[in-house]
Amino acid sequence: MELQKTPLNDCFILKPNVFRDERGLFYETYNQKVFEKTTGLNVDFVQDNQSVSSKGVLRGLHFQRGEMAQAKLVRVVKGKVLDIVVDIRKDSATFGKSFSVVLDDVEHLQLFVPRGFAHGFITLSEQSIFSYKCDNYYDKASESGIIYNDATLALDWYLPKEEFIISAKDLELPGFEEAVS
Template sequence: MQATRLSIPDVVLFTPKVFGDERGFFFESFNERIFRELTGLSVNFVQDNHSKSQKGVLRGLHYQLPPKAQGKLVRVVQGEVFDVAVDIRKSSPTFGQWVGEFLSADNKHQMWIPEGFAHGFVTMSDTAEFLYKTTDYYAPEYERCIAWDEEKIGIQWPFLEKPVLSGKDQLGLALNAAEVFG
C-alpha cells in the first residue's frame, strides 16, 4: 500500500497493491498496522457505511462536531466519484482550503479524511457505490452541513450542470455561518 499526503497533509490518499490475473483481483483494503505506519495515527473504526448514488448526485459537505467528530476512510467499489475534503479547523493554516481526488472502482484509491474536515462527493459515472469507515457513530444532533458551492472555499467541482442535492444539502450553510472546529 502506498500513501500520498495531499496538499493539505492531514488528508491522505491510499493506493493499494492490487494482485490480478485472468481470474480477477485481490487487494487488502485496510490493514491497521500499515495505516498506523503510513499516517502515524492509531484509529478505531466503529461503523461502516455504504451508499449508492446516481450520476450528478452531490452529497455534502458533511461533518460531525465534537464530541462525536468522525474521521473517515472512503472508497468506491462501483463507478466513480470526485471526492472532496475541506479543512474546517479554525486554528489550521489550511482553514477553508479543499482537496479533491477521483476515486473509482478501477483505481481503487482510498482517501483518509480526519476529524475537523467537511466531506462531500459528486457521482461522475451512471451510478457509484461508496463505502466509508468512520471513527465514531452517526449522531444526527452533531451533524452539520456546509454549502457545496460556498464561494469562500471555491471547490472546482468537475461538472457542468447543477448537481442533484438532498433537502438537507440544499440547506448547507456558508463557512462563516457554520459551526466549525476550534
C-alpha cells in the same frame, strides 16, 4: 500500501497493493496493522457505511461537531466519484482550504479524512457504490455541513450544475463562514 500526501494537513491518499491476473484482481481494503504502519495513526474505526448513487448525486459537504467529530477512510467500490474535503479546523495552517481527488473502481485509491474536515462527493459515473469507515458514531444532534456552492470555497464539482441531484437537506446547509463560526 503507499501513502500519498495531499496539500491539506493530516489528510492523505492511500494506494493499496492491487494484485491482478487473468482472473481479475485482489486487494486488501483495510488492515489495521498495515494502516498503522503506513500512516503512523492508531484509528479505531467503529462504523462502516455505504451509499449507492446515480450520476450527478452530490452528497455533502458534511461533518459532525465537537466530541462526535469523525475521521473517515473512504473508497469507491463501483464507479467513479469526485471526492472533496475542506479543512475546517480553525487552528490548522490549511484552515479553509480544500482538496479534491477522483476515486474509482480502477485505481482503488482511498482517502483518509481526519476529524475537523467537511466532506462530500459527486458521482461522475452512471452509478457509484461509495464505502467509508468512521472512527465515531453518527450523531444527528452533532451533524452539520457547508453548502456545496459556497462562494468563499468556489469548489469545482466537475459536472454542470444542471446535472446535480442534491437532497433538500443539503440545499439548506449554511455557507462556510456561518458553518465554522
